[in-house]
Amino acid sequence: MTSPFTELLASKIRTALEQDWQNVIAVSEFIHANVEESSKEFACSARLTTELEHHGFTVEHGVAGMDTAFRASFGSPSAASTVAFVCEYDGLPPYGQSCGHNVVAAASYGAALALRPFADDLDLRVLVIGTPAEEGVGGKYILGDAGIFDDVDFAASIYPGMDDISASRTLAAHRLTIEAFGEPAHGAAHPELGVNALDGIILGFSAMAMLRPNLPPTARxxxxxxxxxxxxxxxxxxxxxxxxxxxxxxxxxxxxxxxVTRAFEQAIEAVGARSTVTPAQRCAEAVLGIEALAGLFDNALRVVGRTPQSTDQVAGAWSTDAGALSRRVPYLQPQIKMTTRSVPPHSHAFHAASVGPDAESCISDSAIALAAMAAEYASDPMVRAEVGSQFRQATTGRP
Structure with a gap:
């Protein structure tokens, strides 16, 4: 059920967003057309920061030692509340913007612009934080470690997908580099004198495939x-x-x-080769859910005409670099429907779908809902207290 207050906020925010709508879409289309690898998003970062400065935001460039990261601020540092909308803008060559990061960035950018006229009345400071390399090293890890979010009351961004889910679940993830070391030999004259490292890796993939039926249903x-x-x-x-x-x-x-590690080690050993399995320095944690934040966003999303599903109906199978950040600051990363179920993320079709009417609807509804959520948070001390209490309970076990 939606509230009259949320409906009023959303109506005012929609009107404000309409003033900058063509600019928001132009930014989305620019990022979509300029697909840049993780940590090399120079053009996309520059476009976002230039637009933010033009709209009155104070921008810090290259924060946390990341050339393409930024932090933009509008409103007084002494405001009662500070919210951060998070932008992602790296692509996934050669698959383009197949995770819709142009939509992610445009929704956060649009939400921030739409809140500007109300910041003073709400006693609210609005931040836009550019987090590079979501598909790579994970900019949110680095920015979080550097304290870029330390003065933020809550942070949020959306993800375009196949469903509307206010509290979209994510999976923990860890990347492994697996190496096999054999012995070279002539493949025709004396193959028996060689040790085929590739055979060990291939056998390892077969062994891994045999694991799948016996793993928990949430494992990938x-x-x-x-x-x-x-x-x-x-x-x-x-x-x-x-x-x-x-x-x-x-x-x-x-x-x-x-x-998985044992499967590869034993497969590689079986062909006579030696193995090394090296885990990535960091693993992605699942995003920590804060029910009070999800409820605010759920109400706002219903006001703009969407009907979100509950997390119990849809199992999440994606991961993000926001998991660790969600343990530093209350964080919400809902999924907003942009495509049909036949168009999965990380596909050429998803890249194509990240511009056009469905993408624009996703951006508009997301920006309005994000901004309305932030406005309602800033307006209600009881909501702020509940979000803080739930976050402390989730992270420390104490309300």
Whole structure:
């Protein structure tokens, strides 16, 4: 059920957003057309910061030592509340903006612009924080460690997807680099004198596939072979794969990761090669849910005409670099429907869908709902207290 207050906020915010709507869409289309790799998003970061400065935001460039990160601020540092809308803008070449990061950035940018006229009355400071490399090293880890979010009361961004879910669940994830070391030999004259490292990696993938039916339903394991030899006439003496392990939480992740590691180690040993399995320095934690924030967004999303599903109806199977950040500051990352269920993220079709009428509807509804959520948070001391209490309970066990 929506409230008259939320409806009034959303109506005012929609009117404000309409004043800058063409600019918001132009930013989305620019990011979509300029697909830049993680940590190399120079053009997209520059476009966002230029527009934010033009609209009266004070921008800090290159924060936390990341060239393409930024923090933009509108309103008084002494305001009673500070909210941060998070932008992502890296692409996934050669698959383009196949995760819709142009939509993510435009929704956060639009929400911030729409809140500007009300910031003083709400006693609210609005931040836009540019977080590079979501598909790479994970900019939110680095910015969080550097204290960029330390003065934020809550942060939020959306993700375009196949469903409307106010409290979209995510999975913990960890990347493994698996190397096999064999011995080279002539592939025709004396293959028996070689040790085929590639065979070990291939056998490891087969062993991993055999694990899938026996894993928890929330687990996901997948990967690619990145190197499998140099010349076809030489027995490959070196092969390398990257595997991503995902699970519901860190405990389940550790169990699944251990089983995948053993599968590859034993497969590589079986062909006579040596193995090295190197976990990435950091793993992605599942985003910590704050029910009070999700409820605010759910109400706002219903006001703009959407009917969100509950998290119990849809199982999340994606991961993000926001998990650790959600343990530093209350964080919400809902999913907003942009495509049909036949158009999955990380596909060419999803890149194509990230511009056009459905993408624009996703951006508009998301921006209005994000801004209305922030306005209602700033307007109601009881809401602020409840969000803070739930966050403390989730992170420390104490309300």
């Amino acid at each position: 394991i997948h990967g690619i072979i990145e190197e499998g030899g140099i010349h076809p006439q030489v027995v490959p003496d070196y092969a390398r794969a990257t595997v991503v392990v995902r699970a519901a939480d860190l405990i389940e992740l550790a169990e699944v990761r251990s089983r």
